[in-house]
Amino acid sequence: MTDIELNNNLQKRTLGQWLFNPFQFIAGGSALLVGLAIILTATYIGSLSNTHFDGVLDVHTGKAAPLWLFFAEVLSDWLWISIMLLIAGHIISRSHSSVRAIDVFGTQALARAPYLLSALVTLPKGYGRFVEFIVSKSTHQTPAVAIGGADVLLFLLGIVVSLVVLIWVILLMYRAYAISCNVKGSKAIISFIAALIVAEILSKLALLLLALVTDALPPA
Amino acid sequence: MKKLPSICPACQSQLNIKKLSCQKCDTEIEGLFELPALAKLSVEDQELILQFIRCSGSLKEMARLQKLSYPTVRNQLDNIIEQIKTPENQE
Numbered sequence: 001m002t003d004i005e006l007n008n009n010l011q012k013r014t015l016g017q018w019l020f021n022p023f024q025f026i027a028g029g030s031a032l033l034v035g036l037a038i039i040l041t042a043t044y045i046g047s048l049s050n051t052h053f054d055g056v057l058d059v060h061t062g063k064a065a066p067l068w069l070f071f072a073e074v075l076s077d078w079l080w081i082s083i084m085l086l087i088a089g090h091i092i093s094r095s096h097s098s099v100r101a102i103d104v105f106g107t108q109a110l111a112r113a114p115y116l117l118s119a120l121v122t123l124p125k126g127y128g129r130f131v132e133f134i135v136s137k138s139t140h141q142t143p144a145v146a147i148g149g150a151d152v153l154l155f156l157l158g159i160v161v162s163l164v165v166l167i168w169v170i171l172l173m174y175r176a177y178a179i180s181c182n183v184k185g186s187k188a189i190i191s192f193i194a195a196l197i198v199a200e201i202l203s204k205l206a207l208l209l210l211a212l213v214t215d216a217l218p219p220a
Numbered sequence: 221m222k223k224l225p226s227i228c229p230a231c232q233s234q235l236n237i238k239k240l241s242c243q244k245c246d247t248e249i250e251g252l253f254e255l256p257a258l259a260k261l262s263v264e265d266q267e268l269i270l271q272f273i274r275c276s277g278s279l280k281e282m283a284r285l286q287k288l289s290y291p292t293v294r295n296q297l298d299n300i301i302e303q304i305k306t307p308e309n310q311e
Contacts, residue, residue: 023289023291023292024288024289024292025287025288025289025292026289027289027290027291027292028289028290028291031289094298094302100290100291103289103290103291107291179289179291179292179295180291182291182294182295182298
């Protein structure tokens with residue numbers, strides 16, 4: 001590639017590419033460092049409102065738990081999905097050189113970055129009050145908290161943002177898989193969905209086992 | 221000098237060489253000559269291979285120069301390998 005073409009290519013990069021397919025530009029160790037930093041920050045912020053990332057795609061605002069459990073949940077999710085996609089990638093990759101584990105783990109860590117938004121939108125007290133109110137109502141108990149119009153709005157905002165973030169994360173996880181393992185087409189989509197389901201089950205089982213062994217409270 | 225086209229602009233089929241000429245003595249050779257495997261690739265792919273050689277075969281160095289991730293560059297090279305491995309290129 002000539003210098004002019006190279007410069008043109010660099011200039012063509014858009015915000016959209018960075019938001020929806022950053023793995024063209026960042027993978028491996030740097031993606032792992034950035035991704036883990038964001039994951040751990042999101043987990044800490046989430047813990048302030050008892051928001052658990054307790055599954056490969058799950059976000060739940062639940063009961064209070066020790067801080068280490070919040071981190072164990074998110075690391076378990078990330079590890080299981082990365083391991084499953086690495087196995088799937090090794091089976092179906094078109095790559096003529098080996099698929100690097102550091103790329104799969106790094107890009108999957110970075111793909112979870114939007115969860116920082118989920119942690120932030122569940123942070124306001126009003127969101128937690130509304131969740132507590134709904135849980136009390138659904139279990140036919142008298143709510144211990146009173147809610148206002150602002151709480152309802154915060155809850156609705158949180159739900160909408162969390163839904164958008166969920167779709168965004170799935171898209172990023174798939175693109176991370178496609179680039180790090182060089183997979184395309186229907187095989188890639190089917191293996192991704194299969195890996196996602198297996199990883200979700202395994203992460204749930206791992207967290208259940210961890211909660212049982214340590215007597216920590218599982219999230220609601 | 222113009223760049224050598226490898227694909228027919230009318231029907232998108234692979235082009236062959238029909239005539240060669242010497243610029244010094246005007247000798248002309250006519251026949252049906254197949255393009256070499258690398259010449260059948262697109263200009264972009266050929267540039268990528270040239271860069272690969274300039275970087276002494278280091279994908280990491282190519283990724284650094286292009287400011288792309290390592291797997292992206294590796295995938296570009298894998299796509300070229302796939303094209304070279306097609307039956308018509310292996311003849």
